[in-house]
Amino acid sequence: MSEGSKVWARGTVILLIAGYAFVAVKNGWVGDDAYITLRIIDNFVNGHGLNWNISERVQSFTHPLWLFVLSIFYSITREPFYTTLFVSLGFSITAVIWFGFKLARSIAAAVLGVAALCLSSAFVDYSTSGLENPLTYLILVLFLSVYFKRDYDFKYLGLMAFLAAMGGFNRPDALLIFLPMLAVVFWSLKGRRAVFVVLIGFLPLLLWELFSFWYYGFFFPNTAYAKLNTGLSSSWMWTQGLHYLNYSIRHDPLTIVVTAGALILPFFFRRRRLMAAAIALALYLLYVVKIGGCFMAGRYLAVPFLLAVVILTQYGLSLSKIGVGVSALVILTLGLSASGSPLYSSSTDQFNPNFVQHGIADERACSTPTHSLYNYPAVIPNDWAEEGRNARREGRPFMARVVVGMFGYFGGPELYVLDLNALTDPLLARLPVNQYPRYRIGHFNRDVPLGYRQTCLTGENHIIDSALAEYYDHLSLIVRGDLFDCRRFFEIIRFNLGQYDYLLEEYQKPHLLKIPYEKINHPPKADAEWVEVDYAAVGDSGIEIQLEDYSQAAKIELSLGASNRYRVLFYKDSKEVAFGNIPAMKNSGWGLTEARISVPPEAVLSSYNSIRLLPNGSEGLYIIGYLRLVDGDIN
DSSP, X not given: OXXXXXXXXXXXXXXXXXXXXHHHHHTOBBOHHHHHHHHHHHHHHTTSOSOSSTTSOOOOOSOHHHHHHHHHHHHHHOOSHHHHHHHHHHHHHHHHHHIIIIISSSHHHHHHHHHHHHHOHHHHHTTXXXXXXXXXXXXXXXXXXXXXXXSOOHXXXXXXXXXXXXXXXXXXGGHHHHHHHHHHHHHHHOXXXXXXXXXXXXXXXXXXXXXXXXXXXXSSXXXXXXXXXXXXXXXXXXXHHHHHHHHHHHHOHHHHHHHHHHHHHHHHHTOHHHHHHHHHHHHHHHHHHHTTOOSBTTGGGHHHHHHHHHHHHTTGGGXXXXXXXXXXXXXXXXXXXXXXXXXXXXXXXXXXXXXXXXXXBOHHHHHHHHXXXXXXXXXXXXXXXXXXXXXXXXXXXXXXXSSOHHHHHHHOTTSEEEETTOSSOTTGGGSOOOSSOOOBTTBOOOOOOTTHHHHHHHSSOOOSXXXXXXXXXHHHHHHHSOTTOHHHHHHHHHHHTTTTHHHHHXXXXXXXXXXXXXXXXXXXXXXXXXXXXXXXEOOTTOEEEEEEEEEOOSEEEEEEETTOXXXXXXXXXXXXXXXXXXXXXXXXXXXXXXXXXXXXHHHHHHOEEEEEEEEOSOOSOOEEEXXXXXXXXXX
């Protein structure tokens, strides 16, 4: 290639990188999940520790390196949206520049690679978002720059080990991408010195894990327990993971086609380094499918796509003009024909519920009206953020929510936010998911055990179920106890060895849950939101409400799961004195509906001191919100 041609080619690369920067800025957004991290950062820089709720230590984030990097900038600006957005753009654009001028094997390869990055919805969408992807982009291209060096020595091995550790520090499951390639270099050098060099490189990650074990009590983040400890079958998770890939095939085909090409091509040319990179790519994709993917379309495919682009551009020197032309045509056709192409997005994009498939959605479009670069601050404020601001103004001490990020951040540190999806809650994360429709993979509702809301608010154990209450006593010492208490250290060891798992198993077994009357006889406020309503799940064995004394009340008022039939039994000193049936009732709102039923005359005449409630022959969500005696008081 002549000097003039090289100048034009380099100019094309620069122009495409500028185009990528423009597209990334145009699509810039910050999602609700990013505000989970931002609340923790806000607590951290204000001296409340690395915690979601300041009263307990829970690692509610999967990206410690990203959190620490963002904390540096946030401590200066004390502003969440623009700080997060521009730090993300800085890392993403730097990664693309490095790829274009340092990593691609030729100018033609750089042109094709940057063009593909510009047109991938997954890559562009998660060039911002507030999640850790941009920092992973940069770490990955730096790692690959070393990996594709012609000759290795211990200096390169140490640098690769350090970058791999930083990738894992930024997101633990990213190690699946880095380790196979690191293993190739390690194997080529071998020996004790190689082991020592790798250990030194991984020292930052090892130190973090030790800190995490001491501070939080666990090596893994709480989100891992919440997302993987669901009780759902592995076949369901695998199927959901395939749905995740299928969503991208339909809405972002360029990402899938390029990734598939990178999986196959290295094995035709039999280049060891490229085959190891393809194996790393395959391992990560298998992991993504195994865990069911994500509710955010493209999030878990963005980093693999970048790796795939790098793999394919390592063939750049051998591409003919025809090969370059055909490749460009394929990239343009797939990128421009996709419904989710980043070139077509605009500040007027609206979330389309019809695009939600198997709980997977375009989260960037969902955030565009209020939390995109062109619409922030929004004319119509985000509902979740406004609810948080209102809770802060009112001085609310406790609230429960399903979507917690913006609500929690704007609610402030004094507001205890109970996350019904369990991402930030240490107890709920260890319980199986409830019977609600599984709408968003990775965000699964849990039933809140009766008494747990009061436990969170007061810090004292009010959980009704005895086995779960004992389990929480041990867990509470870890997440709420004195960091330097020796008892806490031994409790951490026992907990991680599974010595208290039997209590969870006991809690999950069918059993009759006995509830004192005073714990369940308070109707919610008329304006109470459903997430604030306390309720108890009615299992197959039923529940028993134990009265304070004998009663001859002729009626009971209660709220139950709608559209289900129940059997109600009345006992006097453990002896059944009467029974009746509660027919299915129409739903008057979310989940629960109120009813007033007559007590059988024989129970009224003989008096009773306990009431049992059992599911009776239909399927659905069996719960009870409250029960109180009317038309007569307890004697």
